[in-house]
Amino acid sequence: MGRGLQPLPPDAPHPRPARCEGRRWQGLGAHGQPHLRPRRGESGPGRCRDGSHREGTHPPQSRSYLAMTADSMDATVPSRRPALGFIGGGVMAEALIGAVTGGGLAAPGTLLVGEVDEERRRVLREQYGVEVTADNLAAADAELVVLAVKPQHLGVVLQQLRGQLREDTIVVSIIAGARLQTLCEGLEHPLVVRAMPNTPARVRKAATFWIPSAGLSEPALVRVRSLLGALGTEVEVADEAGVEMATGLAGPMPAFVYFLIEAFIDAGVALGLPRDQATLATVESMRGSLELLHRSQESPAALRKQVTSPGGATLAGLKVFESAGVRDAMDAAVRAVHARAQELGRLPLAPLEPGKEG
Ligand SMILES: NC(=O)C1=CN([C@@H]2O[C@H](COP(=O)(O)OP(=O)(O)OC[C@H]3O[C@@H](n4cnc5c(N)ncnc54)[C@H](O)[C@@H]3O)[C@@H](O)[C@H]2O)C=CC1
Ligand SMILES: O=C(O)[C@@H]1CCC=N1
Incomplete structure (x- = not known):
């Protein structure tokens, strides 16, 4: 056992608050143990069941x-x-x-x-x-x-x-x-x-x-x-399906967001803005919108409506999104990631031949 971080004793009471802000870092474990590897089979196979009660x-x-x-x-x-x-x-x-x-x-x-x-x-x-x-x-x-x-x-x-x-x-x-x-x-x-x-x-x-x-x-x-x-x-x-669904949404979300940012910057440039200003207008507005959402406790829909005056300019843009089927496209994109991830999970586990890495 190392003299530094100590693992929790097996019977240590485990704090299970819904929020863990402020929880003390427990360390990644004990250091200082000799670098010994058990012989093959020493650890043995164990039961493998999904944990299902913790959320x-x-x-x-x-x-x-x-x-x-x-x-x-x-x-x-x-x-x-x-x-x-x-x-x-x-x-x-x-x-x-x-x-x-x-x-x-x-x-x-x-x-x-x-x-x-x-x-x-x-x-x-x-x-x-x-x-x-x-x-x-x-x-x-x-x-x-x-x-x-x-x-x-x-x-x-x-x-x-x-x-x-x-x-x-x-x-x-x-x-x-x-x-x-x-x-x-x-x-x-x-x-x-x-x-x-x-x-x-x-x-x-x-x-x-x-x-x-x-x-x-x-x-x-x-x-x-x-x-x-x-x-x-x-x-x-x-449930493991929760991780799979998050693989469709949270995993690729940075790529989805950057894709939108790229497209909006290009749209600003096409209007005539210099690229640096189009970038600033897009990125700072996105950052501000997320910060407002984060702090305001209002729903995304409520905040959207605050920008969208009846008969106003923003509405004209949102109508284009709706008629182009942007919501459906987003739904389809998330489903596609979800499906592809599951497909990847079913890949044969034998080593692939070079050049056939999918
Ligand atoms: N990139 C992303 O946004 C996310 C990726 N993931 C998952 O994380 C995993 C890694 O993704 P990335 O880091 O993006 O991929 P990556 O291609 O950047 O990193 C994989 C690394 O593994 C190395 N590698 C390949 N075969 C190896 C072997 N036999 N032994 C040791 N190293 C080996 C490669 O040289 C490479 O540096 C993937 O399974 C992906 O599904 C999960 C969440 C987000
Ligand atoms: O594209 C991928 O395979 C990984 C999974 C989630 C995000 N990137």
Whole structure:
């Protein structure tokens, strides 16, 4: 057991308020344990059931949680068990790494990223000071392991890690479409969380929907909430379908929003505004509108009506949206993402031949 952060005792009372603002960071776990990997089969397969009784929305944690001690900050010593491991060091892993280290919630040296691409390893090490490796098994030795590869690469990763995880390792998969059952059975490991964050994790403003498998203890769930809460707002759903629906809406939302921003900027330029002014008009108006929505407690429809005078100018624009079927298009887009994510979750898990990565 490390001298720094201590995991909660198994019987520790677990605070389950609907809002967890101000909850103290519980740390990602104990550091300082020897870097030992159990032999294949030691951890054994466990039951894999969906957790189904927990649901709650938790706003972002404040920056005041820091409970990292001097002792726990020295975990760069390679023989120590990493607190947080990543399998895949791409866009989302980087967002999570930035949130966790930038929020002061874990020392960079306690993170170990398994990544196949040498250039990505270099970037992550240089920009964030995290440990990197080409050996996924080393990264998977961490107390909490985030699976952050594309769905097309899940099969390879499951093959590598199957039966190799320590009994107490918590796995958090952010892979679109990957089902709890697939993950638990593929890893031969019962402690798995399925989560769907989004790229605003980079600025600690993600909306993450998640569900644990039934094997997670309350102290383990506290750690998961701490990690996901560090990314922004986390919502624990009662049913795996909730994560799948969020994959259609929250996961792609940044792309949808940027698509709209691009289109509005182009429209402003087409009217004759200089591009920088069209950009400012679009982005600042969007930012202000969201801030107003956030603070006013009024519904989006009520706020829209306040802008739309009867017979006025805005109404002329909204009529164009309605007659062009923009609402239907948005509905169809969300359904398409949802369906594609489920399709990705059904991909054969055997490694793909080069050039057939979908
Ligand atoms: N990009 C997004 O907005 C979101 C993505 N996700 C999910 O997160 C996962 C990762 O997405 P991104 O970060 O966008 O992808 P990415 O392509 O940027 O990152 C994946 C990384 O995994 C590495 N990799 C590939 N095979 C590997 C292996 N066998 N071992 C170790 N590393 C390996 C790649 O070199 C790459 O750096 C996906 O499953 C996606 O569904 C979830 C929410 C939002
Ligand atoms: O496009 C993707 O596959 C991922 C899933 C949600 C957002 N991006």
